[in-house]
Amino acid sequence: MEELCRSVDLIPCKTECCESVRDFGPQFAVASCTKAVHDKPANLTIRVHDMRNDDHFTNRAAANSHGGQGSAAITSADPLAKRTGLVGTNICVIGGGFVGLVAAAGFAQFGHNVVCVERNPEYLAMLQQGRVPFYERDLDGLIRTHLQTGRLSFLGDLAEGVNDTQAIFIAVGTPSDPSGRAELSAIDEVARGLAASVRPGQVVVIKSTVPVGTGSRLQAQLNERYGADGAISVVNNPEFLREGSAVWDFFNPQRIVIGSRSQEAIRVVSDIYRLGMMRTVNIITANNETAELIKYASNAFLATKIGFINEMALICDRAGINVLEVARAMGQDSRIGSEFLEPGPGWGGSCFRKDLQEFTGFARSQGASLAIAEAVLTANQKQFAAVVTKVISLTGDLAGRRVAVLGLAFKANTSDMRDSAALPIVRELLARGATVCAYDPEAHIEATNWIPDIELAESAYAAAAGADCLLIITEWAEFQSLDLGRLADTMAQRNIVDARNIIAPETAHRYGFQYVGMGQS
Numbered sequence: 001m002e003e004l005c006r007s008v009d010l011i012p013c014k015t016e017c018c019e020s021v022r023d024f025g026p027q028f029a030v031a032s033c034t035k036a037v038h039d040k041p042a043n044l045t046i047r048v049h050d051m052r053n054d055d056h057f058t059n060r061a062a063a064n065s066h067g068g069q070g071s072a073a074i075t076s077a078d079p080l081a082k083r084t085g086l087v088g089t090n091i092c093v094i095g096g097g098f099v100g101l102v103a104a105a106g107f108a109q110f111g112h113n114v115v116c117v118e119r120n121p122e123y124l125a126m127l128q129q130g131r132v133p134f135y136e137r138d139l140d141g142l143i144r145t146h147l148q149t150g151r152l153s154f155l156g157d158l159a160e161g162v163n164d165t166q167a168i169f170i171a172v173g174t175p176s177d178p179s180g181r182a183e184l185s186a187i188d189e190v191a192r193g194l195a196a197s198v199r200p201g202q203v204v205v206i207k208s209t210v211p212v213g214t215g216s217r218l219q220a221q222l223n224e225r226y227g228a229d230g231a232i233s234v235v236n237n238p239e240f241l242r243e244g245s246a247v248w249d250f251f252n253p254q255r256i257v258i259g260s261r262s263q264e265a266i267r268v269v270s271d272i273y274r275l276g277m278m279r280t281v282n283i284i285t286a287n288n289e290t291a292e293l294i295k296y297a298s299n300a301f302l303a304t305k306i307g308f309i310n311e312m313a314l315i316c317d318r319a320g321i322n323v324l325e326v327a328r329a330m331g332q333d334s335r336i337g338s339e340f341l342e343p344g345p346g347w348g349g350s351c352f353r354k355d356l357q358e359f360t361g362f363a364r365s366q367g368a369s370l371a372i373a374e375a376v377l378t379a380n381q382k383q384f385a386a387v388v389t390k391v392i393s394l395t396g397d398l399a400g401r402r403v404a405v406l407g408l409a410f411k412a413n414t415s416d417m418r419d420s421a422a423l424p425i426v427r428e429l430l431a432r433g434a435t436v437c438a439y440d441p442e443a444h445i446e447a448t449n450w451i452p453d454i455e456l457a458e459s460a461y462a463a464a465a466g467a468d469c470l471l472i473i474t475e476w477a478e479f480q481s482l483d484l485g486r487l488a489d490t491m492a493q494r495n496i497v498d499a500r501n502i503i504a505p506e507t508a509h510r511y512g513f514q515y516v517g518m519g520q521s
Contacts, residue, residue, distance in 0.1 A: 111276060114153070115161045115165065136413075136414055168204050171207045205236075205237050345499035406479050471497045485511055494511070
């Protein structure tokens, strides 16, 4: 990473050199780097802001308007506004996908007035009725709430959406192109629309995950039309939301990253968050390129950590060692930590693979290499094959076998099947002659679009009826409490491959099942 940072003139900031602290008013401080190592242009400095909101909020995790358990119910932002002078502002969010909808609903909950622009007519009609085109825990209730309060609305026209707004958040997709690099046609389309629609004084905020240099490129495009005197400022504010718990993450961030060369733009975006934050949160500010790289580096490291414990599970399988005990001991080391040390069928979702491909491609374009990230991509592909091998170890030749698959989404509490581990695993099972009947509480919405030959069941037990093997791919909570006796009575053969380690092996054995987990058996 240090080699890559130097190749693009970014300085790895060392926290021990952040000595001088300048007060920016109540609950807001900036730590500025002052040592000679940072004797570079000011926009390369990383500053850490400490947002101390103390007792302004008494929010607790509780049921929201649709009664879900563990929902995030956020109290009014008015108490903070009264004590700090902050008030809600007009915001436009461009893009009604996962990132855009969570941000739009979250900012509305903070007390801002938000317009979300979605160009897909079908999605737009659904959103205007308070219906979300996909499943993300707690999101639909939050959107319905603020359609009713009037702080959230949906439009199809970009020019109308950005009119009379102070901040414009871009949250459109950046999928991989055939070469693996990020495909930016949606970003470019928005840029063209903004060039014709924005007005001096507005701040354009890129929330999408974009290649290093994208923010500066958009700034240059806007400067060509509006001048280079800072009339329009571009900010990078990458998201760090976990699908399945994105609403919680939005209101409880571990850090907020804001990248820009304009201190005023940084302040505008900081204040948008400050209005609604319910606890102390660090804001990390840098230039645009550093903020962009932070996102890619973070995802690359998380994917690496998952890939590592997955490989440890394969070793434990061979050596007769329980990987859960190994992971538990490793996680007690504060340098390692316990999060993301849970073996599984291989990571998936819309981010990790595309971000690692873009990240490694960017490194090559800079004359550097990311050998570890390249290896992580390769190792993850092998993990999918390892799961299929486990099924075969129990059933033998898959031709004519029936496999019940529990879980199709790439993780629990979402309907997202993009790059789900279930896709290559199920396709390989089908290619080897198996019949696959699957159940997922939410991903049935899009399952047949991804795998046309799959059979879908309405429950785990219906999927398991007559099956030669039960394969658990997604860690939905309901799969942890399966009635194994009922399954044993309905299955043709008592075989379980638990790719999430959510069933205790001894419990499965008690009901006569052959059980294979990931690093435990």
